[in-house]
Amino acid sequence: MRSKMKAILLVLASIMIMAGCSSNTANNGGSAAPASNEPAAAENGGAASTDEKVELTFYYPVAVGGPLTQIIEQMAADFTKENPNITVKPVYTGSYDDTMIKTQASVQGKTPPDVAVLLSTELYTLLDMDAIVPLDDMIAADGGDEYINDFYPGFMANSQTGGQTWGIPFQRSTIVLYYNKEAFKAAGLDPEKAPKTWDELADYAKKLTKDGQWGLEIPTTGFQYWMFQTFALQNGKNLMSDDGKQVFFNTPENVEALAFWRDLSAVHKAMPEGSIEWATVPSDFIEGKTAMMYHTTGNLTNVKNNAQFDFGVSILPASKQHGTPTGGGNFYIFKGTSEAKQQAAWKFIKFMTEPERMAQWSIDTGYVAPRESAYETEKMKAYTAEFPQALVARDQLQYASAELSTHNNGKVVKAFNDSLQSVLTGGADPAAALQKAQEEADKVLAPFNK
Structure with a gap:
């Protein structure tokens, strides 16, 4: 009796093991899951299995005016139409900050x-969270150097660290x-000549200021650190080390730069005092409430479609040199998902960053197409020939x-933003404010410098 029971148990155990193997194969597109978080390249060049149905959750933010949600959702629908086994569910998650908070919680x-x-x-925060996968193996299997080297180096600077690529540029910009x-004409200024220096910027802004119209608006909320970075780069050097472990807020050059920004309103009276909201500056420009503005090129199409006057776009005025930070968002692929999903996500990123699609994205939004080949497409050549303002942000990348x-x-960033705000809207001393920001940032970064 015991021997019969043993035989029955052995048969049942064998059946369970075979079922488990079959289940693992089905769940991983026909291959065992890798031990590493780095997804193995699929044989078809990084794509998901041709038989397995995959659904991707895609978080995206909107930080500029215009119908971006409709554009993104249509692009996702076009991808699913071409790849019926991969369904992309776009989830609009608010601003960049809102999207990061939702991502961290998820x-x-x-x-x-x-x-x-x-x-x-x-990038560094996502790495500290151990949240994202490196993309090098997927790039090597599907596109290689020809693909990744086509992205402008200025945009790759915030996409790579430690010898690895972690993000792919998408909605990228400069100021x-x-x-x-x-x-300009009404103020006696040449409408074909934008200010080239800080002195000219202040002079033009004063001449353009009149009842109902400011000479200049630069946002002092939302992305004030980004706006200030333009002045820092033009007057000295960048604000942080390449490894993200040090910041250089409290320098004589930055004190001078912050005083210049403050004085545009406090001394020259050419810019509103108090808070200048990020989201309302483009509307003020379109409505004629300000004659000039600093803003992301991501608002270019919004301005083009809504301004009822002829407008120009220029690289930023220089102090000791030209300079602008890059800006905007990258694609990231997350850990904690299946290999099939990671490979499908890579296929989606490749689709979204194809040259023709990047060209159309730039035309529809005003963001810089992050790939050089996008500017060689016929549609982009035709568009920029008709609307040369679309080339300014790209051409400014040489100074980015x-x-x-x-x-x-x-x-x-919060410590820095608070200190900048205290000067721009609260009358604090630039040197004291930057010293405070430096001390607070040094404390935050101390664990990374042991």
């Missing part, structure tokens, strides 16, 4: 998105100067540097 809750667009500056040519990005980036 990662901590072990339900991360499969793919997301987040600020390129969140540009927009100006109302009709207002990486946007402020550090470990524990949220706390570092």
Whole structure:
């Protein structure tokens, strides 16, 4: 009897083992899951299994005006039409900050998105969270150097660290100067010549200021660290080290730069005092409430479609040299998802960053197409021939540097933003404010410098 029972148990155990192997194969597109978090390249060049149905959750933010949600959702639908086994579910997650908060909560809750667009500056924070996968193996299997080297180096600076690639540039930008040519004419200024230096910027802004119209608006909320970085780069050097472990806020050059920004309103009376909201500056420009503005090129199409006057776009005025930080968001692929999902996410990123699609994205939004080959497409050549303002942000990349990005980036940026705000809207002394920001940032970064 015992021998019969043993035989029956052995048969049952064998059946269970075979069923388990079959289940593992089905769940992983026909191959065993890798031991590493780095997904193995699929034989078809990084794509998911041709038989397995995959659903991707895609978080994306909107930080500029215009119908971006409709554009993103249509692009995702076009991808699914071409890849019927991969369904992309776009989830609009608010601003960049809102999207990062939602992403952090999802990662901590072990339900991360499969793919997301987040600020390129969140790279070190995402690495500290152990949230994202390196993309080098997928790039090598599908596109290689020909693909990755086609992205502008200025945009890759916030996408790579430690010899690895972690993000793929998507909705990327630089800060540009927009100006109302009709207002220039009325003030006796040449409408074809934007200010080239800080002195000219202050002079033009004063001449353009009149009842109902400011000469210049530069946002002092939301992304004030980014706006200040333009002045820092033009007057000295970048604000952080390449490894994201140090910041250089309290320098004589930065004190001078912050005083110049403050004086545009406090001394020259050419810019509103108090808070200048990020989201309302483009509306003020379109409505003629300001003759010039500093803003992201991501608002270019919004301005083009809504301004009822002739306007120009220029690279930013220089102090000791030209300079601008890059900006905007990258694609990231997240850990904690299946290999099939990671490979499908990579296929989606490749689709979204194809040259023709990047060209159309730039035309539709105003963001810089992050790939050089996008500017060689016929549609982009035709568009920029008709609307040369679309080339300014791209051409300014020769002067661009990486946007402020550090470990524990949220706390570092908050300390810096608060200090900038205290000067721009509260009358604090620039040197004292930058010293305070430096001390607070040094404390935040101390654990990363042991």
